[in-house]
Amino acid sequence: MNISFLLLIYLVGAFVTYFSGKKLAKTVALITSIIGLICWGSYLPEMINGKTITESYPWIEVMNINLHFYLDGLSYSMLALCSILLPIIISTTKNAQFEKANTLYALVLFMAFAMCGTFLSIDGFVYYIFWELALIPIFFIGLIWGNDEFKVRKKTMITFFIYTFAGSLLMLVAFVYLYMQNGSFDWNTLKQTSLSVKEANWIYLAFFLAYAIKIPVFPFHTWQANTYEKSPAIGTMLLSGIMLKMGLYSILRWQLPLTQGVESHIVKTVIVLCIIGIIYASLIALKQNHIKRLLAYSSMAHVGLIAAGAYTNSIDGTQGAIIQMLAHGFVVVGLFYIAEIIYSRYQTYHLNEMSGIRSQAVKLSSFFLIFVFSSIGLPGTFSFVGEFTLLYSLSTVNLWYAIFAGTTIIIGAYYMLKMFQISMLGAENSRAFADVSTKEFVILSVLVICIIGLGIYPEPIYKLISLTHPIF
């Protein structure tokens, strides 16, 4: 089957959702996302046998730009993240929760379309367009349906937009520069460009800036905590679960293969920045009282580790990064969902206003504990596999990197468990707290099954990656 079919499903789904009216919107969106998931599943037999799928249509012929899609292990794992998480994220919302619900769900599907396009396109120009397209829906989702006062929210979202847009424009300049040399934006051609060391350095840095802002890597992270806090739950999940993986994916797909000749001291600087980010974010997370901000910083620490591993440009680093991207996606969505469940009961995100929830909601706190453990990287969870591989890849480059990056597990354990302790244990709470409903139970169970199942048996993922990724 054609790969572009998946893109079409989301795009058409977005339009249908918009016109289906307020009441039906969520159902239509959910059905679309499930069709997307089935479509993703239909490629599985081919992918597991180590095949790649390519598809190309001419678009702007004067400039030799084609709609060139390519599916290999890397992009397939990213699509997995998108197509599995999307139905989950959509179903976390409540039916009558939003004004103009049809617009919201249409934007969500449109964003899924853009993100899948980013993962699939290997024509640099088309890739860039999808990359930017993904930004517009999330801007409006945060702006219109976000938390807090409009003025504050407005400032946050516009900072986020300008920040990310600025970074990616420099990536575009890098692409155009490469185009000048080759007369094509195609990944296969660009890979073979022979660049001087100086050119490679500059292009490497231009790409780094775009991705560092998206991921985010220290010191380009200032937009993140505010944006996560102000976005509605659905936006936060999309951002942290899928969208920031666009940056990590692009490191593996574009930045590293295209700039082979880059000098090692620049690579070292970049890795060190990632590691500083890990420690810095962990330390800030210690001090947070707002649960979404805490999760934002913990997320930043985790993706910092992924980025550091990816930048080692080694087999282990790549494998670890892909696995950890998937794991982080599932875990972070689960954690934000639990934060949202607590918010829907207590109308607060502040930790010091919750306590003793466990005595009233045993199931919820069990789920919460599993996500917390998984986030810390306890053996048996999917995250453990990823983090271990990443730290190993760092240690092969320089042992000190691994030691410093490893602090994230120690500090992470401290603040995550403290968060659990304050919110779930502690003094009994006089306010009633209903335990998880059936819907919530199902959603959380699916996430937990993914995390633990793949943690015990990660083989299929390894196979998927190693069969098709060019680095092997």
Place this chain on the structure above:
Amino acid sequence: MNTLIVLSGVAVLILILELINFRKGIVPLSILGLATGIWATFVEEPFVSTDIYQMVTDNQPSRWFSTLFILLTIGIVALGQDFYKSRSAKLSDFISLKIFVLIGAVCMITFEHMVMFFIGLEILSIALYVLAASVPEKIKSNEAGMKYFLLGSFASGFVLFGIALMYGATSSFYLNEIILNLSNPDIPKWLPIGFAMIVIGMLFKIAAFPFHFWAPDVYQGSPALTTATMSTLAKVAAMATLFKLSLSLQSVMPEIYFNILYILIICTLFVGNIVALKQKNIKRLLAYSGISHAGFMMFTLLTVESSIQDLLYYATAYATAGIAAFAVILYVTENKKEELILHFRGLGKRSPLMAFILTLALLSMAGIPILSGFFAKFFLFKTALSNGFLTLVILGVINSIISIYYYFRVIITMYTFKNDEHQSIELSNSKIYPIIAICFIIINIGIGLFPSYLLELI
């Protein structure tokens, strides 16, 4: 040539319609006439320049630019139907003046003889002076007309003097004969001076730094539809003409001219964008953003050999987005004294469609992908990079980033509202504004989705 004849015929016919008291037919008939103008552009035998003593040329670029101008005028004229509703007694004057602006623009892009160029420039300018001052009871409109007239006639003087100097140097008014003289080694010094004076006059028309000071005041004071004409049709026409002149004559200029041009482009970009950040009036905001767009279009002057497609593309993208934006502005501010950004509060709730169209138009101007504004900038940057203007491109990119802020300020305002506040916005009940807005935004998105069609035209 046919185009000019048809258009002039339409303009005169409109005036006659008024005499026989057939006001209803003015706008439909003029649209029909303009469409005939497009047809007339293409039925002509190509590449023959024997008409009226070879004063007009006819080639592929001039045809497509003329088509673009006519298309924009169709939009502007159609908007006029409802815009001049309260003053229907003068409808024919306004519409025919708009068509005269178009005639001037077509003269300017098709000229072969310098006199034709000057006549075109004057027809365009004088019609615009009148239109700027066309609300006599408003002091701001009078001010706009006066300012534009005084400064504009000064600029025309420059152009005329430049033409005279060029005649003195080459003893010809014909562009092709002037070009033949350029290779002559003992060419008089005043030829470059003459060309520079023409360039100054044209930079005034496109509102480039440091000749931009009139633009914000004139844009703000003029009636909104005149502002739309000036910022889309007139600007694009002047830019295309300047490009045509530069293409033929620029080789005569010394190195320093290009350095000055380079600095002017950078200043134009920055002045336009930075001053736009703080504007409260949407017409002023678009005036300043238009200045920075002029800066972008001036990129093509540095790379004249290879960038005519880029200019056509940029002009189309910018002008169609401009008309769509102005259609929405007219829709919202019809009965208001001023066109403040504040008036757009809650539009997203009150009229989602119009808010969506203005959002798209502004996103296109900001250069967000899939809308044609992005491709326009992209093609410009690409050509500039391949000619080695790396610094200029990076400054251009920085300016795109700055511009996002003020475009988004308007967009966000539309989606801001306190409870029920949106109920109080008065909107026009016109049907034409939305139709024109939709048509032009579709053109804009269409050329964004299929850019190759437009690029392969020339």
